[in-house]
Amino acid sequence: MPLYLVQLQEYAAAREPRLFTYQIRPGDTLYSIALEFGTDIETLAGLNNIGNPHLIFAGETIEVLTLVGSVHRVAEGETVEKIAELYGVEAEAILEANRLSGDRLLPRGERIIVPGGRLSRSGTVVFSWPLQGRLTSGYGWRNGKFHYGIDIGAPHGTPFYAAADGRVSKAQYWGSYGLMVELDHGYGWSSRYGHASKLAVTPGQRVSSGQVIGYIGVTGNTTGPHLHFEILKDGQKINPQSQLP
Incomplete structure (x- = not known):
């Protein structure tokens, strides 16, 4: 488990869990709210059905749970033991x-806090920038051709990182991408990283957001060292910047 999640869980454990309504302030991000109240982005996004965690606005209200986990609405006939089994946690924690x-x-419709509970159907994937550098080419038409990603310039050999947790589905030389990595993030989301000089992962490997997966190069169809980065939803390439903070 990443260190920051361990720290968040320890912080939350020191206080009584609470569920409350919070009004978003100017300058707030989902990350800053999560950090302030001892939870994480996935908990907040799942609780509030936020599809894109980067799109929140001052003045809106969201629910906040002061721990990492979920809030479950009780169905007819459910018991604490059944809810614990559903989320893969201990009944005693609930x-x-x-x-x-x-x-x-448990009355039907009652909302129950589930510490550490996750449901895979939430479908939330939080992306971050794979590299800090200059955006040299955006998504869209360029010189009569459509560019299905963004290019980020950086010196040859600079490491680049997984934009979200996932599994390596490709790590190979692949046509115009050159030496590239493709990550499967689940829920229909994937990302691609092209023109690498060297790769740091292998197919089937699980990676964490922010983990080094390769190094900038000039392989494939490119005129200079940069990272070509794509995000796909259900196999369709979308503008990566719509999902980046």
Whole structure:
């Protein structure tokens, strides 16, 4: 588990879990809100059905849970044990977070805090920039051809990073991309990184956001050292900047 998640969970454990409404202030980001209240971006995005965590606006209200986890709405006949099994957590953690006794009947519609609970169906993928550098070419038409990604200039050999957690689906020389990496992030999301001089990952490997996956080069169809970066949703290339902070 990444160190920052361990720190967030320890911070949250020191306080009683709370669920409350928060009004977004100018300058807030989902990350800054998460850090302030001892949770993480995935928890906030899932709780508020935020598809793009980078698009929040001052004046809007969101719900905040002061720990890493989920909030579950009880269905007919559900017990704490069933909810714990669904989320892959211990029933005792749910009982403690909600001040419940083990024999209490859970009313349908009641909202229950699930510490550490995740449901894979949330579909939230949070992307970050794979490289700090100058944007040399954007997404769109360029010299009569459509450019299905963005180019980020950097010196030869500069490391670039996974833009989100995922699994390596390609790590090879692939046509005009040159030496490239493709990551599968789940929920229909993937990303591609082209023109590398050297790769730091292999197919099937799991990687974390911010992990070095390769180094800038000039392989493939390129006129100078840069990273060609693409984001795909359900196999369709979209503007990467629509998903970046």
